[in-house]
Amino acid sequence: MLLTACHTDMYNQAKLQTYEPSTFFADGRASRPVVAGAVAVGQDEVDTFLNTGKVDGQLVDEMPFPVTADLLARGQQQFTIYCSPCHGVAGLGQSAVAERGAIVPANFHQQRLRDVPVSHFFDIITNGVYRGDPNNGGYQSMFSYASRIKVEDRWAIAAYIRALQLSQNATVDDVPLDMRDQLGQ
Ligand code: HEC
Structure with a gap:
């Protein structure tokens, strides 16, 4: 009995609803405008x-x-956490998910992805991948990681993918002249 009474009391208290007019503030609105200079979460993007x-x-x-060694190390760490479960640690598109799931994660060592600009990877991590128009029967085949991976780390991963690609597709010409004698050829 006591609790019920308490609830009604709280429930019926005087309050203003969203967009309701009010005589309390000079502009007649109950909802207050955003304080000048306030930055909402994500608004700085x-x-x-x-x-x-x-x-x-x-x-x-x-x-x-x-691109520094530290940045690539960070990229590797983030890639291993967020991307390797599907794309595999070497980016070959071979993984437990690929084996057992119904999805085909891209292989990063295909010519088309070797030829794209590095920011393509940033763009994919940020926006995901769509097959067709999502409003017209299309679907999202890879998630957006924008809410989970911060901007700098998305770039670090993009740089690391380039390093992964080089690791499978480099020639002697890519090695600086003064280091070629270390190749043991
Ligand atoms: C849950 C599984 C999954 C995870 C995790 C995942 N991807 Fe993907 N990714 C896919 C699938 C599936 C495709 C193929 C999409 C298609 O072709 O429709 C894809 C495609 C791609 C492509 C190729 C895009 C193109 O141009 O065709 C890139 C690049 C890529 N992913 C990068 C990443 C990166 C970087 C991460 C980590 C931040 C990541 N993916 C995490 C499933 C995943």
Whole structure:
């Protein structure tokens, strides 16, 4: 009995609903505008090369910051966590998921993906992959990782995929001259 009474009391308290008018504030609105200068979560993702991988709407073969050994190590770590379960640690598209699931994760060592600009990988991680128009019978065949992997780490993974591709497709010409004698040829 006591609790019921308590509930009704709380339930019926005076309050203003969303968009309801109010005489309390000078502008007559109950809902208050966003405080000047406030930044909502995700709102800083403005349309820059860093955030889109694009310059003038085009994907380009450039990184927004230098590729260092540390960056590649971070990329490898993030790739192993988020991508290798489907694409495999070497990016061959062979994995437990590929074996048992009904999906075919891309092999990164195919010519088409060797030829794409590095920001293509950033774009795929950010937006996922769609087969056809999702509003017209199409479907999303790879998830977007935008909410799970932060922008810098998406670039680190993109750079690491390039390193993976090189690991399977390099020639002696890719080795600096002064290091070729270490190849033991
Ligand atoms: C749950 C499984 C899964 C995970 C995890 C996954 N992918 Fe994929 N990915 C796929 C599938 C499936 C495709 C093929 C999509 C298609 O061709 O329709 C694909 C395709 C791709 C492609 C090829 C896109 C193209 O141009 O055709 C790239 C690049 C890629 N993934 C990168 C990544 C990266 C980087 C990660 C980690 C951040 C990742 N994927 C995580 C399943 C996955």
